[in-house]
Structures are given as structure tokens and as C-alpha cells.
Amino acid sequence: MTRWFNMQAIYVMWLREMKRYIRARSRIIGSLGMPFFFLIFLGTGFKNFRSPHFPTSVDYLNFVAPGIMAIVLQLGSMFGGMSILWDRQFGFLKEIMVTPVSRISIVLGRTIGGITTAVLQSLLFFCVALFAGLKVPSIQGVINCLLFMILIACAFVNMGLVIASLMRDMQGFSIIMNFVMVPIFLLSGALFPLQELPRWVQYLCYVNPLFYGVDGLRFSLIGISIVPVLLDYIALIGFCSVMMVTGAFLFNRLDID
Amino acid sequence: MDAIYTDHLTKTFDTITAVDNISLSIEQGELFGLLGPNGAGKTTTIKMLSTLLSPTSGSARVWGHDIRHERDEVRRSIGMVFQDPAVDDQLTGRENLDFHARMYGMNKMTRSSRMQEVLALVGLEDKADILLKNYSGGMKRRLEIARGLMHYPKVLFLDEPTLGLDPQTRYHIWEYIRNLNSKQQVTIILTTHYMDEADALCSRIAIIDYGKIRTVNTPDALKNSIGNDLLQIKASDLDLLAQELEKQEWVQGITRFDSCIYAGVRQGEEKIPLTINLAQSVGVQVTALSIRKPTLEDVFLHYTGKTIREEEVSNIDRIRARIRTNRRGGHS
DSSP: OOOSSOHHHHHHHHHHHHHHHHHOHHHHHHHHHHHHHHHHHHHHHTTTOOOTTSOTTSOHHHHHHHHHHHHHHHHHHHHHHHTHHHHHHTTHHHHHHTSSOOHHHHHHHHHHHHHHHHHHHHHHHHHHHHHHTOOOOOHHHHHHHHHHHHHHHHHHHHHHHHHHHHOSSGGGHHHHIIIIIHHHHHTTTSSSOGGGSOHHHHHHHHTOHHHHHHHHHHHHHHSOOSSOHHHHHHHHHHHHHHHHHHHHHHHHTOOOO | OOSEEEEEEEEEETTEEEEEEEEEEEOTTOEEEEEOOTTSSHHHHHHHHTTSSOOSEEEEEETTEETTTOHHHHHHHEEEEOSSOOOOTTSBHHHHHHHHHHHTTOOHHHHHHHHHHHHHHTTOGGGTTSBGGGSOHHHHHHHHHHHHHTTOOSEEEEESTTTTOOHHHHHHHHHHHHHHHHHSOOEEEEEESOHHHHHHHOSEEEEEETTEEEEEEOHHHHHHHTOSEEEEEEESOHHHHHHHHHHOTTOOEEEEETTEEEEEESSHHHHHHHHHHHHHHTTOOEEEEEEEOOOHHHHHHHHHSSOHHHHHHHHHHHHHHHHHHHHHHTTO
16 A cells, blocks of 8 residues: 655655746746736835725835735635646646555645745845835734735635646636636735725625635734734645545546546 | 546537547557547547546546646646647747747756757757748647657647648658657557558557447457458349348448448358359349458448548538537537
């Protein structure tokens, strides 16, 4: 029997993701463009915007930067998880699936690779945001921030994997993009205070994992949050676990044709 | 122990039976060919044997391991070269091999020494550090063969190894395949729809069509089974002549195709006058008559009632239908 936890296989799957990430330099720069322009133009355009839902000492740029960081993480990790569809299209998934490596290890390798690239990507954005005027957080804030980044990435890599195992090819990608990814970040509180939304929409936000991610990141970086930070951790860890188990289960019964 | 043993192996996708009750045994050290048109069930068979698809019914053993219950042992015993490229073209040749070796748990020492060996075997030593996206089709295929051998498999599956390659590259690949089989003592199972490939390479061939094995034998025995010589006859009344020929004991087999009759016979030269006399005696005019050695193409025609080229065309619809049902069938 093979060990279900195959360290070397997990490592080499991760290594492959890293090599591919580093070699796609234009993609790294390209995907920083949108969040950068969001930050600069929204931050400048709403410079004098104040809301009763955050302290007057916090300007909109500082309010929105953790939110955009969460969106960078969400999109990056979901693409990462869904990239098995490309592997499938280009045949490489067959090469992976025919090896004597447990499916759990394959999912883990993929997840850790996806988390690393998404976190690297959002750290790059973090540096950009510091230049743009984000206040430098405390050491404790940075540690919390890193933990939340990893949890958000883990949740959405696995969500991407789940979606990818239910799809045959990239055909339905724009539907996923517009009806799953966009509502998730619009209803996460990343761009505006959710308290302004009607009550029933707010309930919807409470089942949105990215809501807890944004809340946690905002707590870490600028010290304001809607729910207790412990609840943010619990909700994200819970969502991660559900997604990982579902992802591993679906991946396990994937037939390769 | 057989290298491969299948017992009524069957795979159905919704309403289509892709592989229909295949029972085969392949010995260790064989270079075995599955010959059939596209959509005949060759790839599905190989995917079941390599644990990528689970069979609907029946069972199979690969190097003594059950494909349902001992998947990891099966996976460890086999190497696989897929029909379509299955490489990461953002990685170099060496990195692709390294990825593979680590997935099979090889340690650093064996990894690097084996890598040199397999690269030399397919003549890619000096191209090993180039990104795969800059490889030609033939180079990719050679790298995939090298990769399939990295972990010292007992059985190597080659799914259409020369599909889409130019003639020169094909002959090179054939050489590599022959070498592997004879010098490295790897049991090889290859699928192909090229008659010449099966004829040139395989020690035994199974002709497969509509998911069923029609016949299994050595290429020579297959050709002899339809007669040492083949008479190709055109005549004014094919039906009548075919009917009359069938009654003759010196005719081993009759195949009607297009506007010709193919009759398998022994000592073909002597049968030419007999045929003409027979035709005249029933009032049929022979318009053309030629004699040649049977090829695998004739064997295929004999066992399936059609040529493989004709199959290609009608198969496009079959494949399309199959892809559609696969999509609808989801992951069942």
C-alpha cells in the first residue's frame, strides 16, 4: 500500500507550480495591473469619503486596500485550483493520474502550490499598497495578515478544484467568473461597508467565506472588524475543511478520458 | 505468469459498448499490437489496463496485479505513453523526467543515472535542458517514451506511438521500440491503426473492431490464414462468380469489396486459369485478374468486412457521438 501522504510527490507538485509561476513573468505583472488601478483610482476618487462604519482616522484607501488584497487572493487561488482544467486539456493530468501517488497527495500538492502562488501575488500587491499610502501594520498585524492570506487562498484553491472537477473543459469558465467569483467579492465587504446593504443581503454575506477573510485582513492591517476575529478564523478554517474534503472526494472519482 | 491477462473485460459509456468482452493473454517479453480503426476501443482498453478508467464488468491483471483492487501495484508496474502529448511544456525535458521520477519515489542517485540512460536511449541528451514548448512533435514523443521508461516498468503501453509523425521520425521511433523490447526486455503493448506499423513491429497482433477482438495471431499466421496468395478479380457478374468460387475447395476465403472479389488461395499462379475457366463455364466475363501476397490490410478486410481507411470516414460520426455521450454522462 502506498502512503496516502506522499511527501516527495507533494513537493514535486509544488515545485512544478513554482517553476511555472516564476516563468510566467508577464502574467505576474499583468495580474497586478487590475488591483493596482483599483487601489489608485478608487483610493484617490473616494479620498474624502467617510462612513459611520469606520473611524474617521481611516481613509478610503486604507479601508479598501485589505479588501482588494482579499480579491487578489480569491481570484488568484481560484484560477490556481481551476488550472487542473488546463492540465486536463493539455493531457498532463493523465500523466499525474497514472502515477502510483495517492489522490490525496495530488490534491495536497496542488493546494499548497496554489496557496504559495496566490500568497506571493498578494504580497506583491501589499508592497504596492504600502507605496500607495497603506499604513505600515504592526508585527502582530503582519502575522495575523499572513495567516488570513493562507486561509483565504486555501479555501479558494479548493473551491477552484471542486468546480474544476465538476466541469469538463473551460467552456463554462465565464459563467463561473461572472456568477460565482464576482458576487463573492462584491458581497464580501471588500469595496464598501456591508452595513449599507438591505438586511437580507447582509445575511447572504454571512455565508460568504470571503466576508470573513476580508474582515480578518482588515482587522490585521487597520484594526477594524465587524465580527470578532476569532469567528473569522473559525469560519475560514471550517470552510477550508469542507472544501478540501469535497475536493479530495471529487478528485478521487474523476475519470480520465 | 502472463504480463497481461484480461477476462471478459467490458466498458460501456451510456449506451455505447466501447470494449466488449475482451479476453486476452499477453506473455512476458511480447511486443503485442492492438490493431483497429479509431473508435474501435483500443484506447479505452489501455486506459482500463492502466487504471485510468474502471471497467464496467470483467476483470484484468497486469503483471499479476488486479486492475480494480491493486491499482497502485499496477501503476508501479507500467509505463504509459499516451496518444496525445501529456507533457508540461513550460518545463524542460529534464524537468519533465524529474517530475515523473519523483512521483514514482525514485531517490536522487537513481534519478540522475536513469535519466541519462533513458535520454541516451531516445537520443535527446543534448536537448534535455530545452523547454518542451520548443520541442518538435517527434522530440516530444521520444521524450514521452523515455519518461515512460524512467521507473523501470515491466510493461510499457504505447497508444498510437507514431500518430501524426513524418515518415522519417516514424522509422526512428520504430527502431527505439524494437530496441526497448529486445535489449531492455520490456513487454510492450502498442495500439495502432497503421497496418505497416503493426506488421513491422509486433510479434502478435489482435484485430479489434467495435470493441471486440476479431482474431489474434502473429502477422505471418494472420496473412496465411486467408491464403498464401490473393487473387483480385474484376468481372461482369461479381455475385455469380463469387458464388461459384465459394463452392471450390481450393478457395480459402472470399471477400467482396468495392467492385472486386478477393480470393485467398495457395499456389496462386495455377489458380489463374482455373478461375478463368470457372468464370467462362458460368458465362461470366473476367475483365481483370491479378495476383499478390496478402497484406495485413487484406486480413483486416477479411475479418471486419471493410478496410481501415473506409472505417476512418464512417468513424468520425461514431467518435462524435461518443464524445457527446461522454459529456452528457459526466463522471459516471
